[in-house]
Amino acid sequence: MSLVRISHYLALCGVGSRRQAARLIERGCVSINHQLAKHSDRVDSSTPLNICVDGQPVLSPQEKQYWLYHKPVGIDCRLLINDPSSLLHLLPAKPRLYPAGRLDKDSRGLLLLTNDGELTQTLMHPDFNHSKTYVVQVDKPLTAEFLSDMATGVSYAKVQTKPCRIRLVNSTTFEIVLTQGLNRQIRRMCQALGFKVIDLLRTKLMEVCLDDLPEKTMRPVSAAELVTLKQLS
Structure with a gap:
């Protein structure tokens, strides 16, 4: 090297x-x-x-590992040894894995766990505009105005979110596809429009899907999924 x-x-x-x-x-x-x-x-x-x-x-470079994990509500993605709710305590000791991107503690769904720093760098960098799909339930019936505002972009604090794709699932639930990764973005977008998020589930990372992976479990990324992740990175 x-x-x-x-x-x-x-x-x-x-x-x-x-x-x-x-x-x-x-x-x-x-x-x-x-x-x-x-x-x-x-x-x-x-x-x-x-x-x-x-x-x-620090151990010398090891064989790269790629896993999908279904994170439940209550698990903190920050790898903090003194925090009993940290994801760190659920990961194997070796190889050292870490999440390529985060879900906040109150959210659940798909996480990619890896020891591939190069892939993580590209997946997390905002310039690459990688898509992430979420299903979101809010506290009251959705309106056409809400869906339109979410799709065109929402202003809160000093942030203006990018346009995104949004689809109505039922009267209080929508699917949203983001290419940004701002902190608690969906929750803050909803709050700015007068809605409160009740449940937030990440279902896809680019073309890699959560599917029927049970909560609190992990599985290896398939060869086809890994090709997709690396091609789109």
């Missing part, structure tokens, strides 16, 4: 995406041969190095 930036190397090792690795370096959590790492540092796997994150040695 040629010399690569330390954030890229950490992503290859399954620590997280390059962006997540950069945040760890920024916080002073990463060391190389007992010296704090800098963003400009470059490493080569052919050279023996002692690389640690929060004092724990």
